[in-house]
Amino acid sequence: MLPRSVTRLLKSIGRLRDPRPLSLDEWAEHHRPRVMADVQRVLPYIPDGSLFVDVGANVGLFTECILQERPQCEAILFEPVRRYYERCAQRFEDNPRVRLVHAGLGAEAGTTTIFKPRHNFGGNTIVRELFFDRSELAQLKSDTPFDEEEVTIEVFSQVAARLGISDVSFIKTDAEGHDYAVLAGMLPWLETQETKPVILAELLAEFYHPHWDAQVAALEGLTRVGYAECDLSRMEKIDDILLFPSGSRQSES
Secondary structure, X not given: OOXXXXXXXXXXHXXXXXXXXXXXXXXXXXXXXHHHHHHHHHHHHOOOOOEEEEEOOOOOHHHHHHHHHOOOOEEEEEOOOHHHHHHHHHHXXXXXXXXXXXXEEOOOOEEEEEEEEOOOOXXXXXXXXXXXXXXXXXXXXXXXXXXXXXXXXXXXXXXXXXXXXXXXXXXEEOOOOOHHHHHHHHHHHHHHOOOOOEEEEEEEOOOOOOOHHHHHHHHHHHHHOOEXXXXXXXXXXXXXXXXXXXXXXXXOO
């Protein structure tokens, strides 16, 4: 497994702006090394033949990389942006083990606006405060061109009840600052699961997150339903954090 310092470095490199615009597929291939680093980090928690969930699937590269290593796994992908959902459908059209849901996840069902920077196909967020933050902490330049799209948001616990989702080995959520709401919407379902999945969530540091208290509340909710406490005191501005069920084997470097 690659050390977390390596995955952080690859992620930082991936955020650098390319001097010329990339096509969607070029952008995905540019990010493949970083995605593979994340996948190598989580593979020990995904037995071949198990079910995993990919929230914020984008063009499906994360799931594709897992299936290259765990070809008998099944996957459920959530992606709210139509263009990326359609690219996922193309990528997995011949794989009956992959199920796609054209929606994002949150704590409440409904519709909302997602903001999509044109230079970074992975920087889409529904957290308005982050997207329009023009301080020195901002991810985007003040003149960054972007588009908007109305998207559907569902609650994972409700979707899981409707689709009969259970026995999930692993969940990845990458929702650009909205992960706290994704996790909050999973709590009722997680409470019913005897064997709980390992979760990889993109979380934000206290000095940067406009909804820090809600993120803390979601993590406290995870602890109440059977997860180990999560220490965010050493995290960077944005970090991918592994959340483990209490008593499970934890082998982070």
